[in-house]
Amino acid sequence: MTTSRKIAATAIAIVGALALAGTVRADEPRILKELSPDGGGACFSRVYDASHLKAHPHQKVARIFFYHGPDPVSQPSEDPTDGLGTAGYNGFMATTVRGASKPEWVGGWCNTSGEKAAIHCGMECDRTMADVSLDAKGRLKVDAFDRDIYLDAGAEDELGKAEYERQALGTDDNGFLLERRPVADCKSEFARIAPANPALGDPLRIRLKPDQPFCFGRDYSAAHLASHPEQVTQTIRVFRGATEIASFAAQGKAADWPNGADLVVAMTTRKGGTKATQSYSCQGEADQWRCVATVATGGASCDLSEREIYLRRGANGTMMLANPKESLPLADLCQAGGNTKSDDRVFRLEAMPQSACSQ
Template identity: 60%
Template sequence: MAAVRGLAGIGAGAALWLALAASASGQQSGKASGWQALEADGAEACFGRVYDKAHLKAHPNQKVQRIFFYRGGDPVSHPNEEPSSGSSYDSYLTTTERGAKKPDWVGAWCRAGVDEDGNPQGIHCGMECDRTLASLRFDAKGRLIVEKLDRYVYLDPSETAELEEEQYEKLALGTDDDGFALERRPAAECKAEFAKVDPIDPALGEPLRVRLKPDRPFCFGRDYTAAHLASNPEQVTKTIRVFRGPSELASYATAGRDLDNWPNGADIMVSVATRKASGTSVQSYSCDGEGDQWRCVATTKTSDADCDISSREIYLRRGAKGTMMLSNPANGLPLIDLCSAEAAEATASDDRIYRLEPMQPAECGL
């Protein structure tokens, strides 16, 4: 009987152990499925923590004072001039070290892993070039635990190879910057934190690719006064116009370009009058969106240049209060002969940067 009771006791203990294991497995599975639910429907989520002075005093090797983890669309990049400027990452981490004026940030792909039997194995966050950001898990309180955080995550090896070890360590995260327990926060709180990385200048407004439409003409320009020219004797330009008219619109339309790729392939015209010559010079350009600017390359549509002028470039950017900024760093404007030796050099005159005002089409001859 004793043997029977012993076997019965073992059976009860095993049943209890199995019940506890199943409960723990269910909790862990629920935590993993919560993350997998975020992956499935693309829902945004925010977790964060701000450490007080007492905590930081007790952890002198922790540099991070503020830390936020956000899952969702890119919270840092602004709408710019490129047709496709979104990040492929789905998760983002930002930290602010004690005494720092602005946060650092990084993006990653985070995925919930499973073993061969389908059991959860935590959440791995990877980056480009086979780098690892950190591992994630949820604790019993539902907090997101960020651990195995790469201390050198913000350092680009190609840019820091020449640094001394002491300086390299100074730029790295602290030796206690790991195992962060982050509370769930409203998504707006994470977005506000990431907005500190690169604050938007409200005066700039929408990018040019949003302001200027592929099927509408535009005209920007400036006429410099005698007083301005007298105070800037090295400036050659008297008047300048940048525009797209009916022929440029028709060329873009007949080329069958995808409007989602605007402004890539858009033709513009630039006309200039100088104090060195009579009359007006006109030059055509083909533009593509690159970062926060349009890169516009000279074309032969309006000239019979006997050289390759495709290396002659100008750049357009949005300016404050609806203006357009034109940059001419390397003699890309027809202020001189674009095939001359001078055109192969950096712009030597004061004709490098222009702030152009929006004008009526008639001001550009449209």
């Protein structure tokens, strides 16, 4: 499941989790005694050998793991909460198709369906993740596993038949029978999806405090600029100062940090040394801060929600700034449009003394 899909699903996920879990909080997984009598996590899996796959040419799935319990995938995020509850998801499926180097995964809410020994696992937008049940030997049978489980709704029409067949699972990818395994097996499998990078350290929301200033930036050398002739930026700063701290203290809540955090981007261009600044307001989303421009330059009016940048933690205390659209103050934001065409898309910024960001 992609990060964007998980973010878009959050609001729906909270509602669905509450409806399924009764009094359980939306960020706490409901543990089903049918799958986990001791109240802990439950793991089921199957790894198909070469002979089975040869006999089932229309089965793409070579490895399948089902985990019932707390989120085994998400790492500490930039959301105000720790991001580990995934809005009440309590069922997670990871499958690796033939030839793939790592699994794809999806999460949802699993609950008894009212039918004997049947458990329905649903996803956002009223989609089904799977119907599961235990057989007499304690094995988990996985049914109603759609071929397009990892694709967006309507993907067959959007992609066309040939591309859909390439991306979707096989016609024989259903009716899996999984053995119960140690929980550690599932956690190890899900860890293959997005291995943690210790060099990244804590999320920005933890490293950067709401009541403290910060300054990150970079001054590009002549050698760097010579090797990047399409880069417009000579120097760049991202910072929060006294004004931004006071604004958050007056209007924001520490528990919501970094939502509502204001910051400033200041730049100089390589030709003529033109200086420009732009204010942004940020929200924590998954592994990044999404920061939207708050004031149109030149007093012009335009849709600033499309003028956005993204901040992510970088290795060894750095900060990564992503500029997917023309949303940095290199030009009038209301005149710029579309994707960034210059070489000013991604910046690796170092921590600097606050004096380096003084306006």
